[in-house]
Amino acid sequence: MSQFTRYERFKSVLPNSIKKVVAPARNLVLGKARSELNYWHTRHEIEGRFKNDWYERILLAIAGERDGSFLKDKAIADFGCGPRGSLTWAKQARFRFGIDLLAQKYSEAFPEDIKAQQMIYVPSTEKIIPMPDNCIDVMFTLNALDHVADLDAMCSEICRVLKPGGRIIGSFNLNETATASEPQTLREEVLTEKLLRQFKVKSKRLGRKGTGDDNYAEMFSGQSTYDKTRPGYLWFDGYLNA
Secondary structure, three states: OOHHHHHHHHHHOOOHHHHHHHHHHHHHHHHHHHHHHHHHHHHHHHHOOOOOOOHHHHHHHHHOOOOHHHHOOOEEEEEOOOOOOOOOOOOOOOEEEEEEOOHHHHHHHOHHHHHHOOOEEEEOOOOOOOOOOOOEEEEEEEOOHHHOOOHHHHHHHHHHHEEEEEEEEEEEEEOOOOOOOOOOOOOHHHHHHHOHHHEEEEEEEEEEOOOHHHOOHHHHHOOOOOOOOOOEEEEEEEEEOO
């Protein structure tokens, strides 16, 4: 049973006074979910089968690694993975998890894509990642944290499922206007306070957001013109404090 059906059945037995209280939170979560799913349906219609060949280049660049050998026999995950198969390339890892609020919906909507990606999709919620403590060696995340409704809870959960000394390798959208599917406007100081201060920094880079195929141009070139009043990126690589 989907989260939408469960909610509708639960709502039918609630008194009107309670419905008025829970409605705003329900509309936020379901509105965001619908917006995300509509986006992915549109992309799938355009692409036919989700493309994912660029993930290896981007994620290795954030990590400063030449290839995926550093992932050998490790349990790795991508937080906010979407349905593209972002870790399909990481074949040396022991386990590859895709963590996403809409993981079940992706499986229902795009079954052939999901089956071909050789990843284990984990349906998260806005409060909890349903995985044990200290189970992940490397957590990737690619411009996903601005999609979450409860930033504090999800930052805490990322740290909880990482092993002590576990590695986070991520790209974070900065200074972008909030939307239905991206309700967080992230800033460097907010990210540091909520998440990154828990990690020993291996590398940290800032760059202005480009357009089209040059979206990450400054991140790859290292010639940053980052301005905190304009949309940009933070690329971060670090190890969770023991």
